[in-house]
Amino acid sequence: MITQRQIAERLELSLATVANILSERPGLRYAAATRERVLKTAAEMGYQPNRAAQTVRRRRSNLIGIVHFGAGIEAAHKANLALAADVCARGYDYLAVDMNWHGGSVERVIDELIQARVEGVIISHIQEVFQKEHVDMLTRVGIPVVVVNGERRSGASIICDDVYSAFQALGRHLIQLGHRRILHLWPAVDRLEENRSIGERLKGFRSAIEERGKWVSFSEEEFFTAWPDQLPATGGVMGVTVIQDMEKYSTLNKPVYSFCERLFAASPLPDAIVCTNDVSAIELIAAGLEHGVRVPADVAVTGYDNDRIGEYPAFGLTTAEQDISRICAATVAEICLRIADPHRPPRQQSFPSRLILRTSCGMALAAQSRSKATTTDTVRS
Amino acid sequence: MITQRQIAERLELSLATVANILSERPGLRYAAATRERVLKTAAEMGYQPNRAAQTVRRRRSNLIGIVHFGAGIEAAHKANLALAADVCARGYDYLAVDMNWHGGSVERVIDELIQARVEGVIISHIQEVFQKEHVDMLTRVGIPVVVVNGERRSGASIICDDVYSAFQALGRHLIQLGHRRILHLWPAVDRLEENRSIGERLKGFRSAIEERGKWVSFSEEEFFTAWPDQLPATGGVMGVTVIQDMEKYSTLNKPVYSFCERLFAASPLPDAIVCTNDVSAIELIAAGLEHGVRVPADVAVTGYDNDRIGEYPAFGLTTAEQDISRICAATVAEICLRIADPHRPPRQQSFPSRLILRTSCGMALAAQSRSKATTTDTVRS
DNA sequence: CTGAAAGCGCTTACAG
DNA sequence: CTGAAAGCGCTTACAG
Structure with a gap:
């Protein structure tokens, strides 16, 4: 590897001259x-x-750490790319750390970041595992x-999508289309009270209902005991949040898919199901295809994130899209x-996120009777 | 930030003592x-x-660079995690560089790697863009x-899946099940002759046929002119590779989906379609759902990669799975x-990759008549 | 068992 | 306009 000293010797100049010129101050x-x-x-x-030598001498790394969780969710992946681009646009480099690549150990990741002497850290799309104590370590x-x-987290700034309003809007939209019995599938996580992105989904849905x-x-168990006869009587809209115990499900046991296998064997079906995100909604649609439950003819569905797979007309997933570029720029x-x-x-x-209305919510229902039985045949995805 | 010198001063020891003890030689x-x-x-x-100081003084970074392309393909993502784990197991750290995050510029990525003084570079799942000249730069x-x-690439080691044998086996399997007119969708790329992973797919399929x-x-154009009447006459198996011009398709215009929209409007359908990977096969299945073409009842399909989405019984995708852990360990x-x-x-x-036989290839066909017309109603996914 | 010293490749204030 | 020198935080051969 060539050093400045070698250039200086070759040109019979001093090291300082070479260094000054190369640094373009x-x-x-x-x-x-x-x-x-x-x-x-x-x-x-x-x-x-x-x-490394620059970092040692300047006593700053010019690095911003971006801690993320891989690209399981398309929207998160897009956001990470936008963050990287924005970081570079401001003259910083970034050190991207995928939590998966470190076996999910937050402490390990934090040590890496400190040892690299990053000047700031962006925690991207990570929920429970990143706690206040971790913010404090940094x-x-x-x-x-x-x-x-x-x-x-106390001590950390937070920039995020307004998922409360998005789920409220999805809920309102379903009600407006004539759906009455609406399920909301909700992945239970440890510290419910402090979980923003999951908690706000619930609150938004609930407020619409x-x-x-x-x-x-x-x-989940209570639901299958109560459904459909033990539900509180109501002439109009009925919203049920089903709390799925995520401890029960490994990533391989797709939780929404498993739930739907059970739900679709029961009857009657709810009018609509609000899923946490598009990945979950696709699980539901896959279960429906398997068990002959048509979306939206038999049950309407919404997601969140605007994943590419939801675009196919066969799925036509109604969803919401975050304003990724503004969120990342602000971050x-x-x-x-x-x-x-x-x-x-x-x-x-x-x-705010932007609603994307496609066919899975049963758009055509609005113009028709609210009785499921009479619409089934005419509504198509 | 604490330095060794500060520890030494606090304990009234020499810097060397602290350094020696901390380095645990x-x-x-x-x-x-x-x-x-x-x-x-x-x-x-x-x-x-x-x-940074360690790197400067030791004159080695202890870093292995991993250049990858994000996680669009699940198998690539899994491989990247395995690579990272293996690198760490051998006492190296890794510097992961996502080509997407650098706007796809190979030169930029190479400069980053050199400036970080990585000791070796793993190029993971990257095709055309990484050329011999780039290997040479490193x-x-x-x-x-x-x-x-x-x-x-001359000068680089290559460790890979035996995609030739996998596509040969998929082709043989389809033939054995009774399929006779078999399409193979093939994404054309620039330098066909040097493209291993795409080229071997074609060769493997062709040899089976x-x-x-x-x-x-x-x-694609020639195909739609020729299909089905202008095809060479053959009493038995007929294999057609359709070369899709990828220049025509942005990532948003899903190429297999677009092709299928056109194909499914024509008739008759081929017996089976071999797709490049599972993502493409899902595009095909989505087009089928939209246009009432059932898999495998109306057309059989195979993929490659064993993506999770293919596991859903509704898709039941026949595919092949690479031996990721062996490949990464060898790398x-x-x-x-x-x-x-x-x-x-x-x-x-x-x-070698492992065949995963599910329903999309039309497994049940084998036991039945080879005439499509009579099997349609009894074969179900 | 412990310490003084040199030096990795670079940056930067300062002298000439 | 150019150069000599100090020093970032660490490692390591060597002296005591």
Whole structure:
């Protein structure tokens, strides 16, 4: 590997001259000829700066850490790309750390980030596992933390999608289309009270329901005991959140798929099912295809995230799309501000998502009778 | 940030003592008490080594670069996780670089890797874009390159799945089940002759067909002109590779989906369609759902990769699964050997994939008449 | 068993 | 306009 010293020796210049010219700091007055020679020779010799040496000497790495969870969810993947681009646009480099690649150990990841001397950390789309204590480990050594689409943590800024309003809008839309018995599948997680993105989904759904009817929640077992006869009587809208115990499901046992296998064997079906995201909604649709339950003819479905697979007309998934570019721009702006001013307090910001109405919600229902029996044959996806 | 010097001052020891104890090199004889004090104080003060300083002083980064393309394909994602784990198991750290995150610029990625002074580079699941010249840029500065599931490049080792045998086996299986007119959808890429993973798919399919019948290839336009009447006459097996011009399709215009929209409007349908991978096969199935073409009742389908979505009984995708753990272990072993011995020549190695037979290939057909008309009603997915 | 010293590749304030 | 020198945080051969 070529060093600045080697360039200096070759050109019989001092190391400082080479270093100054290569670093292109403004305000330096070197002879144009000297500049040319140095730049030309550096390129010829294939000089590449040694990042580690720069970091040691400058006492800053110019690195922003991006902690993410791989690309299981398309929207998260897109967001990560946008974050990386925005970080670079501001003159930083990034160190991307995939939690999966580290066996999911947060402590391990934090040590990596500190050892790399990152100047700030963006926590992208990570829920429970990233706790306040982890934020503290970073802030204690002067590394500010911004969470994007994750959980509120004291000491960390949070920038996120307004998932409450999105689920409220999805709920309202289903009601408006004439659906009356609406299920909401909800993945239970440990500390429910502090879980923003999952909690807000529930609150948004519930608020839409309670504008027009009654809302209850059940565990999976309770639900199958109560459904459909033991439900509280209501002439109008009835919303049921079914809390799925995620401890029961490994990732291989697709929880929504498993639930639907059981639900689709029972009768009657609910009018509509609100899923946590598009991946879950596709699980439901796959279960429906298998068991002859048609979406939306037999049951309407909504997702969240606007995954590509939902675009196929065969699925036609009604969903909502985050404003990824604004969210990511705000996130990177925030981490830069907090790097620049270590005493700047963390802030919160959220951005509305955009509804994407396709056929899975049973769009055509609106114009028709609200009685399921009479619409089944005419509504098609 | 805490430095070794600060620990030394706090304990009134020399910097060398602290450094030696923290580095835990074998063969050093320090008083147990001194060791304890140093370790305890380091932990208390929250000492974390400065990686950059270590890299500068040791003149090696202990880093292996992993260049990948995000996680669009599940199998590639799994492989990347396995690579990372294997790299760590051998005492290296890794620097993961997602080509997407760098806007797809190979040169930019290579500069990053060199500036980080990685000791070796693994190119994971990247096809055309990574060329011989890129391998040369790395080897010229002493960084060995191992390609995993990508293309053969002079100067780079290659470890890959035996995709030839897999497609041969898929083809044979379809023939054995009684399918006679078999389509193979093939994404055309620039330098066909040097593209291993796509080229071997074609060769494997073709060899299976030619064992029992006749093989031809068409562009998409030629195909729709010729299908079905202009095909060469053959009493038995007829294999057609349809070369899709990928320049025509952005990622948004799903190429297999678009092709199927057109194909499913024509008639008759082929007996079976061999897709490049599971993602393509799902595109086909989605088009089928939309246009009332049933898999496998109306047309059989195979994929490749064993994506999770193919597991749903509604899709029941027949596919093949790479031996990811062996491939990745061999890849990491190879890069370590080449780092240890810079003169070691690059080598090639491939591992067989495992067929996964589900329903989409029309399994039940084998026991029945080979006439499509009579089997349609009894075969179900 | 412990410490003084050199040096990795770079940056930067300062002298000439 | 150019160069000599100090020093970032660490490692390591060597002296005591």
